Amino acid sequence: MKQTALLSMFLFIFCCFAGGAQAENTLKIGVQAPITGKYANEGQGIDQAVRLLAEQINAKGGVLGKQIEVVSCDDEGTAMKAAICAKNLVNKGVKMVIGSYTSTCAEAAQATYYRAGVLQTTDGTSDSLTEHGYWTFFRNSFPNSAEGNFAAKYLVKEKKYQRIAILSDFSSYADGLGTAVEKAVKNLNGNIIYRGKIKSGAQNFTPVITQIKSKKPDVLFFSGYFSDGGLIRSQMVGLGLKADFVGGDSNDNPDFLKLAGKSAQGAYIINVPTPELLPYDLAKDFLKAYKAKYNMTPPSIWTLLNVDGMRAFIHAMEQNNSFDTKQASEFLHQMKDYPGITGPISFAKDGNRIGSGYMAYRIEADGSYKIVFK
Amino acid sequence: MDIFFQQLVNGLTIGAMFALIALGYTMVYGVMKLINFAHGDMVAGAAFVGLTIYTHIMGEAASLLAVIAIFLLTAAVVAFLGILLERAAYRPLRNAPRLSAVVSALGASLIIQNGIMLVWGPQMRIFPELIPQVSWEFGGVIVSLIQFLIMGVSLLLMVALYLFIEKTRMGAAIRAASIDQDAARLMGINVDRIIAVIFIIGASLGAVGGLFIGLYYRGITFNMGWQYGLYAFVAAIMGGIGNIPGAMLGGIILGLFNAFIAGYVSSTWADAFTFILLIVILIVRPTGILGERVAEKV
Numbered sequence: 001m002k003q004t005a006l007l008s009m010f011l012f013i014f015c016c017f018a019g020g021a022q023a024e025n026t027l028k029i030g031v032q033a034p035i036t037g038k039y040a041n042e043g044q045g046i047d048q049a050v051r052l053l054a055e056q057i058n059a060k061g062g063v064l065g066k067q068i069e070v071v072s073c074d075d076e077g078t079a080m081k082a083a084i085c086a087k088n089l090v091n092k093g094v095k096m097v098i099g100s101y102t103s104t105c106a107e108a109a110q111a112t113y114y115r116a117g118v119l120q121t122t123d124g125t126s127d128s129l130t131e132h133g134y135w136t137f138f139r140n141s142f143p144n145s146a147e148g149n150f151a152a153k154y155l156v157k158e159k160k161y162q163r164i165a166i167l168s169d170f171s172s173y174a175d176g177l178g179t180a181v182e183k184a185v186k187n188l189n190g191n192i193i194y195r196g197k198i199k200s201g202a203q204n205f206t207p208v209i210t211q212i213k214s215k216k217p218d219v220l221f222f223s224g225y226f227s228d229g230g231l232i233r234s235q236m237v238g239l240g241l242k243a244d245f246v247g248g249d250s251n252d253n254p255d256f257l258k259l260a261g262k263s264a265q266g267a268y269i270i271n272v273p274t275p276e277l278l279p280y281d282l283a284k285d286f287l288k289a290y291k292a293k294y295n296m297t298p299p300s301i302w303t304l305l306n307v308d309g310m311r312a313f314i315h316a317m318e319q320n321n322s323f324d325t326k327q328a329s330e331f332l333h334q335m336k337d338y339p340g341i342t343g344p345i346s347f348a349k350d351g352n353r354i355g356s357g358y359m360a361y362r363i364e365a366d367g368s369y370k371i372v373f374k
Numbered sequence: 375m376d377i378f379f380q381q382l383v384n385g386l387t388i389g390a391m392f393a394l395i396a397l398g399y400t401m402v403y404g405v406m407k408l409i410n411f412a413h414g415d416m417v418a419g420a421a422f423v424g425l426t427i428y429t430h431i432m433g434e435a436a437s438l439l440a441v442i443a444i445f446l447l448t449a450a451v452v453a454f455l456g457i458l459l460e461r462a463a464y465r466p467l468r469n470a471p472r473l474s475a476v477v478s479a480l481g482a483s484l485i486i487q488n489g490i491m492l493v494w495g496p497q498m499r500i501f502p503e504l505i506p507q508v509s510w511e512f513g514g515v516i517v518s519l520i521q522f523l524i525m526g527v528s529l530l531l532m533v534a535l536y537l538f539i540e541k542t543r544m545g546a547a548i549r550a551a552s553i554d555q556d557a558a559r560l561m562g563i564n565v566d567r568i569i570a571v572i573f574i575i576g577a578s579l580g581a582v583g584g585l586f587i588g589l590y591y592r593g594i595t596f597n598m599g600w601q602y603g604l605y606a607f608v609a610a611i612m613g614g615i616g617n618i619p620g621a622m623l624g625g626i627i628l629g630l631f632n633a634f635i636a637g638y639v640s641s642t643w644a645d646a647f648t649f650i651l652l653i654v655i656l657i658v659r660p661t662g663i664l665g666e667r668v669a670e671k672v
Contacts, residue, residue, distance in 0.1 A: 036496035038595065044497075170642070198641050201601075203591040206384035207636035207644075214377045227498060227593060234592065238509060239380070240516040259592050261503035 026069040027062070027323065029054065029310070030094035030118070032085045032109060034077035034101050038201060038227050041255065042101045045303035047072050048294055050098050053307055056289070063314055064321065075100050079108035086112035094118060095323055096313045098306050103129060103173035110137055119325050121309025123302040125249065126176040130350040135329045137351045140309035140342075141302070142272065142358070144173070147249060148180025150358040151270050155181075155219060155246065156190040158360075158373050165194035165217035165243070167208070167232070169224040174200075177223035177248050193217055198232075200224060205232050206239060213241040223248040230259025237263035244268065246360075253300050257367050264363050272301055272342070272357045274369060283341045301342065308340040312347075376514030381637045382630065387521045387590070389629020390528035393622045394583040395606035396613070397535065398576030400621035403610070404552040405572050408475050412459060412482035414603015416452060416577055419486055420584030421594045422494050424448040425501055441504055448585055449578040456577025457570055459486075465566075483599075491596040498595050501588040524586050531579060532622050539618055544571065552616065608652050614665020623663060 031050050034043035054068040062068060071092050073085035082100060086109035089097055096119040100106050103124030113120045114134040122129070123141040130139060155161050164185060168178030175197065185192055193215050198208055209232065212220060220236065220243050222229050229251040236245060247256070249271040257264045275287055275298055283304065290298055298304060315338055316328040337344035346354045361369040395417055402410040427447050432440050463482040467475045509518035539545040550558040551568045559565050587602065588594050605628060613624025631651055636644040655663065 036491075038498060040495075040497035196641075199645075202641065202644075203587075203593070204384075204388050204632075204636075205641075206387070207381055207633045208641050210377060210380045210384060211637050213380075231591060231593065234507075238507060238516075238518045238520075240509060240511065255498065255500060255593070258500040261592070262507060 025066055027064075027066040028069050028071055028092060028094040030089035030092070030097035030099075031070060031072040032075055032082065032089060032097050032099035032105070033072070034105070035072065035074035037076040037078070039077045039101055039225065041299045042253070042302055043074070043077070045299040046099060046101060046306045049290065049298060049303045049307045050310060052290055052293055053286075053310060057314065063317060064323070066323075075105045075109075077102050077105060079104050082106075082108040083112065085109060090116040090118055095317075095325060096120070096310070098122075098310050100124070101302060102171060103176065104171045107172055110134055113137075117325050119313050119328060121306065121313065123305045123309075124173060126172040127180065128172060128176060130352050133350070135351075136325065138309060138312070138332060138347055139352050140305045140312075140345075141353065142356045143352055144177040144180040145184075146356040147177060147270065147358055148182075148184040150356065151181045151221065151246070151248070152184030152188050152190065154270065154360050154373050155221065156185055156188040159219070159244070161218040161244070162191055163193045163215070163217045163219075164190055165212050165215065165220045166192060166196075167194075167212070167220060167222045167224070168197050169200035169228060170197055171200065171224070173250070174224040174248070178221075181221055181223065181248075198224070198228065200228055202228075203231060205235050209235050209239050209241060213239060217241075217243045219244045219246055221246045221248070222251065225250040226253035226256040227259070230256040230264070233260040233267050234263045246270065252361075257363065264367070265365050267363045268372070269361050269363070269369075270358055271361070272305075273359060274361075275301055275304055277371075278304070278342060280339070280341060280343065282339060286341050304341045308342050308345055311340060312338055312345050377637070379513075379515040381633045383515060383517055383521060384637070385630035385633030386626065387524050387629070388632060389626040390525050391583050391586050391590075391602075391625075392605050392609045392628050393532065393625025394528050394579050394586070395602055396609040396621040396625045397532075397618065398580045399607055399610040400613070400615055400618060401548075401572050401576050404616035404618070405548065405555070405569060406464065406475075407472065408464065409479060409607070409615075410464075410576075411476070411479040411603070412463070412486055413576065413580055414601075414606065415483050415486035415490070415599035416456060416459070417580040417584040417587070417602055417606075418594070418596065418599030419455065419490055420448055420452045420577075420581035421501075421588040421598075422490055422499065422596075423451050424581075424585045424588060425499060425594070426494075427451075428502070428504070436502070436504055444504075445582060445585060449581045452581035452584075453574040453577045456573040456580075459577075460569060460573045465569075483603075487597060487599060494596065496596060498593045501592045501594065503592075505589055520590055524590060527582065527586075531582065535575065535579070536618065544568075548572065605648075608648060612652055612655055612662055614659075614662025617662065617664045620662055620664035627663075 031047050033046040051070050054070050058067050073088050075082040075085045082105035103126035106122035106124035114136045119136050121138045121140050125141050125144045127143050127145050166178050168174040229247045233245045245267040247269045251269050252271040316331040320327045332347050336346050348354050359371050360373040362372045398413045424444050463478045505520045509516050547563045555565050609624035609628045610621045613620025632644050635647045
């Protein structure tokens with residue numbers, strides 16, 4: 001009896017504290033990103049950019065009178081940590097989550113956000129992300145299928161490669177992109193002579209590259225991330241494989257150049273424009289503020305795409321004059337061409353961003369990018 | 375057929391690196407009967423130390439002399455850390471139950487790994503292109519300068535180590551200590567000194583391995599020691615832990631096996647097959663390929 005009394009007292013106190021926490025007068029925004037690990041520079045970019053935008057909005061009086069409070073969670077780029085982060089952020093009472101950088105992590109977390117009614121925006125490009133029908137989910141980048149179609153057009157129609165090899169890793173993003181390119185190349189009657197997968201982070205890719213070399217390809221399309229792509233390019237050259245290298249969007253990172261060293265020259269990368277090439281005033285202002293605050297440029301376009309997702313969410317809440325996420329989601333599905341840092345933003349019914357702005361770059365001897373196809 | 379020989383070269387390159395690192399495991403085990411789980415993290419640390427020496431002390435001068443200097447300086451720094459590790463983590467537990475020393479080794483591994491993260495940050499750091507990308511073709515088989523260097527330097531170091539162990543007084547003392555520490559002590563051998571020497575040699579060889587990883591693969595991360603440590607550990611077990619030529623053989627076999635599985639079967643299965651091979655070897659020869667059958671002390 002005494003124990004029950006004690007227990008109920010504890011429960012009462014606990015509820016008071018929990019209630020007190022909920023009454024805080026801030027809008028909590030979660031960041032789920034790989035702040036450490038292989039993709040740390042991308043994750044840190046997202047976290048820094050979200051904090052910068054929150055600061056800018058707070059300086060102007062916040063959202064509907066509430067100040068933004070950013071809560072970050074490091075998912076390390078792994079699915080397991082992503083699921084933990086999702087639970088954590090939901091428990092902390094966030095209204096929206098920006099992230100994660102990888103499709104694998106976004107996918108591992110998205111059901112938790114859906115059940116809690118928390119809005120999520122990610123730059124993950126795996127097509128499967130938007131196939132679950134979650135009203136909470138919005139993609140701020142363009143799906144793999146869009147990139148697949150563009151890449152296939154470039155490989156088959158523009159460069160006229162006769163023997164195409166495709167290599168992915170096992171992540172939902174890379175595998176999805178590899179499959180999308182394969183499908184699109186076949187639709188254009190292209191000739192695929194090899195389709196394989198590597199283990200991301202394995203570092204030693206010489207056995208696989210030797211095997212690919214024996215099939216005498218004209219081009220190797222790699223759909224994984226820069227941390228492997230740079231090494232693959234370097235080991236290709238080291239093993240005397242003379243085929244061209246075309247990398248998917250996630251190879252677009254300064255570290256690709258460092259890893260590949262001199263071999264980077266002549267490699268092609270397919271992506272939406274790099275931050276510096278964005279023609280919009282919003283982009284120029286944001287880049288300037290980012291440089292001023294952090295003394296560096298954002299690691300890649302993915303940082304800015306995520307910021308656009310966050311801007312769209314906040315815009316929806318302001319227009320609805322409410323923090324209700326269901327209403328915001330309905331608004332976002334109707335929204336047409338909201339001006340974004342990376343171009344106009346509209347969302348399809350399934351949460352996909354509408355449009356596609358892909359380009360193909362060639363890496364020049366001095367490490368600069370030259371647009372060769374759009 | 376040239377594909378086969380190319381895979382052979384690929385496998386020998388990584389095998390040489392595994393062998394260098396495996397020597398650190400096997401030598402410490404030989405004398406102390408302790409698996410030094412922190413060895414892999416020392417290897418990772420060596421890569422970071424080397425990179426720092428290059429960028430901060432050498433002022434990014436790229437020449438053959440600079441490369442040699444980096445190797446020597448890094449080996450010296452890491453050897454010193456090896457002695458420190460032995461003093462702090464293992465010597466106080468010399469007479470404690472063996473399990474305590476293993477737990478201490480795992481703790482040291484975590485401390486070194488997190489130490490690297492605190493000093494150099496969590497993101498991938500990238501080695502500059504110190505070894506020029508030159509390669510030669512021998513009948514369709516391509517060997518690059520860096521692969522050639524890795525195989526050559528590793529072979530040289532292994533031969534030197536073998537001669538040191540077999541032909542010198544210190545080597546004889548090490549062999550004696552590995553058979554029976556107490557008896558060796560009674561014969562007037564300073565076992566503490568032997569153990570210090572073992573840690574110096576093991577750590578320096580690991581440092582060379584770590585620098586090769588950095589030079590060959592370019593990207594280094596604070597937690598990469600675990601992966602290479604595991605491979606080298608498996609190599610040491612395969613060859614017969616405690617046996618020096620066994621660790622070399624184990625490393626080479628592991629590298630070749632990895633390359634052939636990755637090349638002919640699938641790169642994703644390489645790890646799984648590695649452990650299947652280890653299990654098969656341990657079933658057929660429980661003491662490893664070159665391990666001697668030692669009567670269990672009861």
